[in-house]
Every structure is written in C-alpha cells, then in structure tokens.
Amino acid sequence: MISLAGEVLLVETVRQGGLDAALSAALEPRRKPAEGPRPGRDLLNLALAGALGGD
Structure with a gap:
C-alpha cells in the first residue's frame, strides 16, 4: 500500500x-x-510507469 502513495499523487496531479x-x-x-x-x-x-520505476 505504501508504494502506491506516490502513484496516486502523480495520477491526481496529471488529472x-x-x-x-x-x-x-x-x-x-x-x-x-x-x-x-x-x-x-x-x-x-507509459510515462507514469517510467516515473514510478517500471521497466
């Protein structure tokens, strides 16, 4: 759950x-x-996945 906190912040900022x-x-x-x-x-x-450390 903690690792998703950054994702939620990025997605909401984009929206x-x-x-x-x-x-x-x-x-x-x-x-x-x-x-x-x-x-x-x-x-x-793809951009968000890259920002979150995805491959």
Missing part, C-alpha cells in the same frame, strides 16, 4: 493539471477508428 485531456486532444488526429476513446492514455500510462 488536475489537465495533461491527460490535452494529450488525448493532441493525439486525436492520429487515432485510428478502431482504437479506444482516449488515445493519450497509453502514452500517459
């Missing part, structure tokens, strides 16, 4: 700052029709 919506809007023109509704989500998840 409050509007980065997830801005990233999705910027990547919208490159989105394929069959992809999910939030094209920036995968990129943001």
